[in-house]
Amino acid sequence: MEIQFNPSRSFCYQFGRYTVLAEVLQMLEVTSGHEFRLTELAQRVIDKYLSPEQQQIKVKKAQSDRLEPIHSIVKFFVSFIAKEQETFIRIGEGVYRSRTADDISDVELEDAALADGDEDTAEFEGWIYAFSFPALVRSNEAFPIKIGKTIGSVEERVQRQCKGSAAFDNPIILGKWQVKRVGPTELAAHNVLKARGKWRENVPGVEWFNTTALEVKTILDFVASS
16 A cells, blocks of 8 residues: 655554555564564564655654654554554564464354355354444434344454444443354344345444344344244
């Protein structure tokens, strides 16, 4: 992703996330599974794209009069994003290694297979869940609700979804329903809500609907009885 240089914190974030971190992930030190210092690898990418003069330009720190050089801000954002997204395993102060298959739980693997439409995992028993945020909840009317699926813990799944995102509050789980065929059941619920004009298309994220927990339960009961 080509990003036009601009001496601003916004540039540092975009550059760090979409260029620096993306290239670090492809480096041999990372793909080999060995330990590495993230800031050192990030600096290599920074040197590739920014001149020494550009790197030393100082930008005002957020909510402070303190000035920091571009290269320091970029490396901060790279480390921050990697931590929030759990991109690497932290070994020590500033030292990381890439995640391996042994670091990924069976539930994460199965949820990923569900998301990719794997036919075998689609037949698993699991949970359909609905969550929203406190500021969106309404008592007697429909409001934005995320409807998803998992074969593991609903609570862990929701927290994992919201972690590192632009969520402005802690999520509230409005309901969870155990079903026999979690993939097809979720798809059926989504399709019914879309047919009713409840899908919120132009919003951050996917699987958001203007609905209620009762409506979701009613649809799932109907699907289960069909």
